[in-house]
Amino acid sequence: MNLDMINRRGLVLLGCGKMGSAMLEGWLGQGLRPEATWVIDPHPSDWLKGVAANGLTLNDGMPDAPAVVLIAVKPQMMGAALPQIAGFGGGDTLIVTVAAGTTIATYEAAFGAGTHIVRAMPNTPAAVGRGITAITGNAVTTPADLDLAEALLSAVGQVVRLEGEHQMDAVTAVSGSGPAYVFHLIEALAAAGEAEGLPAELAMQLARATVTGAGELAHRAPETAEQLRINVTSPGGTTAAALSVLMEPDTGFPALLRRAVKAAADRGRSLGK
Ligand SMILES: NC(=O)C1=CN([C@@H]2O[C@H](COP(=O)(O)OP(=O)(O)OC[C@H]3O[C@@H](n4cnc5c(N)ncnc54)[C@H](O)[C@@H]3O)[C@@H](O)[C@H]2O)C=CC1
């Protein structure tokens, strides 16, 4: 991974909350120079103030032509936030946005149609280098723009390129929001263990280690997820008993996740209107 161009020309990060700081933490760990980084955020966290003490510029001007301006404010804040960086439109600065829902057309209206824009959907495991980000560009985006966005985002995990913006709301619902589903699985599994009589702390330790261990196995093992599931399931055993509940057609995981993912994708679509 090569952050050379970013380190030479600079990166501006607009909005450094949960997602912005997850990525920034990853980039700094991968060699982004704090001196090449400008952050604009009216409510900086203590962590960000600490990074600023080490050379990053926080709420104090901007470079003339940074390589990338990355937008990580909430879609609802976009109207107030974009005018601060509208001056970067039309130049050779690449605009990358990670906001859910907000469409490329909205940014083109703010920056001008000739502006090179990449819409991206990352997720918070970026903070530990294990994110996955989907990217897609606007009509004027060049292969070099997509390579630059990919270079930046692959510093914090995998990058996939989409066929087009029409896939973005579904991606958001699967991988952008997905970590929350997994964290909720930990909470629910621990609560279920407590209901079976385990002390809360032990139930949480078991649930957390099980989800992270299974995730790591799914990451490293060559087998499909289906085969890894089969490997746990002894015929007529305990797992089969649980799976008969979880795979129940109307109330099991597939039906529940189908509804949850649809709700997220629908919300993305309505945020874009
Ligand atoms: N949290 C997540 O897992 C993911 C979030 N996203 C997207 O990232 C964006 C940010 O989400 P979060 O980090 O979760 O929200 P957040 O609320 O934690 O962070 C937003 C940040 O923007 C700052 N801000 C507000 N107004 C501003 C302005 N005018 N100028 C500059 N900064 C301003 C806030 O102070 C805050 O620190 C959203 O658009 C969201 O859709 C995308 C993928 C995953």
Ligand SMILES: O=C(O)[C@@H]1CCC=N1
């Ligand atoms: O909840 C949200 O809207 C953002 C987008 C994906 C994850 N968090």
